[in-house]
Amino acid sequence: MKFLKYPFWILYRIWFYILVIIPIIILMPVLLVVVSRDKWYPAFFRIARLWAKFILIGMGFRWIIKKEQFLEKGKSYMFIANHTSMIDIMLMLVAVKKPFVFVGKKELAKIPLFGFFYKKTCILVDRSSAKSRKAVFLRAQKRLQSGLSICIFPEGKVPEEHIQLDDFKDGAFRLAINHKIPIVPLTFLDNKKRFSYTFFSGGPGVLRVIKHKFLTTSNLTIKDTSTLNNTARQILLNTLQQDNK
Numbered sequence: 001m002k003f004l005k006y007p008f009w010i011l012y013r014i015w016f017y018i019l020v021i022i023p024i025i026i027l028m029p030v031l032l033v034v035v036s037r038d039k040w041y042p043a044f045f046r047i048a049r050l051w052a053k054f055i056l057i058g059m060g061f062r063w064i065i066k067k068e069q070f071l072e073k074g075k076s077y078m079f080i081a082n083h084t085s086m087i088d089i090m091l092m093l094v095a096v097k098k099p100f101v102f103v104g105k106k107e108l109a110k111i112p113l114f115g116f117f118y119k120k121t122c123i124l125v126d127r128s129s130a131k132s133r134k135a136v137f138l139r140a141q142k143r144l145q146s147g148l149s150i151c152i153f154p155e156g157k158v159p160e161e162h163i164q165l166d167d168f169k170d171g172a173f174r175l176a177i178n179h180k181i182p183i184v185p186l187t188f189l190d191n192k193k194r195f196s197y198t199f200f201s202g203g204p205g206v207l208r209v210i211k212h213k214f215l216t217t218s219n220l221t222i223k224d225t226s227t228l229n230n231t232a233r234q235i236l237l238n239t240l241q242q243d244n245k
Contacts, residue, residue, distance in 0.1 A: 009200045012059075016086070016195070019058040023051045024113055035120040041148065044121055045099040052090035059087070060204025061194060065095050067211045071184070076149045077214070078176040078183045082165055082236050083153035085191035087207075092151060095186060095209045100149035103136060103171070105157075123150075125171075137175065144179050154232070161198055164244075165237045173228045177221065182214040185232050187239040210239055 024031065027047060034044040056063065071077065079100055081092060089102070102122040109119040123139045140150050152172040159166035176183050189208040196202060212235050220228060 006200060009202065012202065013199065016055070016059060019055045021113060023054055024117070027051075031117060035117060038146065041101070041121065041146075042099045045093075048121075049093050049097070052093035055090050056087065056094060056207070059195070061087070061207050062205075063091065063094055063207045063209060065209045065211060069184075069211070069213045071096075071098050074147070076144050076147065076179070076181050078172055078181050079149060079151040079186060080154050080168075080172050080183060080232060081151075081186040081188055082240070083155045083158050084188065085158075085195050086197065087191055087195045088153065088188060091188060091191060091207055091209065092186070095211065096149075096151070096184075098149055100151045101140075101143045103140065103150060103152045136171070137178065140175055141179065144181065149181070150175060154229075158197055161192075161196065164240050165233065168229050168233045170225050170229055173225045173232070174222060177217045177225060177228065180218050182216055183228070183232060184214050185212040185235050186210065187212065187236050189240070189243050212236075212239075 031044070031047065034040045034047065077098070077100070079092065079096055081088065092102075103125060104118070104122050106124040106126050109115045109124060111118070123136055123143070125136045143150065150172075152175075154168035154172045155166040156169045157166070173183070175181075187210045189210070190206060194202050194205055194207060215228065215232060217228070
């Protein structure tokens with residue numbers, strides 16, 4: 001009987017892209033203004049959060065966010081999470097109210113319309129280029145100095161469907177140590193089930209997020225990068241495994 005769901009899944013995917021595009025088209029004049037100056041980024045971020053909520057609600061999702069520790073006003077952070085779905089970006093925007101900047105792969109800048117604003121507002125990285133990776137540190141430093149935070153999906157890509165949590169790249173942890181900012185690990189428990197990259201799958205429902213206790217970097221050096229990486233990954237992996245029991 002599974003084949004009876006195929007028409008729903010096809011329409012559900014099409015509907016997602018419609019929801020992504022409609023607000024961008026409607027708000028185009030405003031978006032062009034707020035991305036024209038770096039100092040106006042917080043205004044863009046507020047609009048992006050509304051865009052994310054519009055998409056998630058339109059897809060029939062509701063979210064539950066459990067916070068083990070609360071963010072402090074006026075402080076910058078490094079947000080990390082597991083990466084399993086196209087809605088990870090939207091859920092991160094909903095889960096974190098404090099303005100942050102995504103560090104993401106440059107390939108997404110090629111997506112029509114969305115890619116333009118992605119390129120204007122995010123820190124792009126070419127993981128095959130050492131020069132590009134170095135430039136990320138400089139751009140991230142500039143953003144942190146302006147009072148913003150950073151968000152990275154440390155797996156570096158969406159892993160294959162059977163992989164619960166892939167190995168983490170070191171970039172997020174090096175940045176956090178260099179700039180002495182706390183790491184905030186988040187676990188997305190339901191994104192893969194609700195809207196993974198497997199085309200014929202998914203559906204409306206609850207998206208649960210756990211915002212774990214922060215990992216401090218104030219007393220760490222670059223030599224501690226690997227340990228910090230493993231500690232953060234284990235927090236997310238343990239949470240995912242316990243949820244699947």
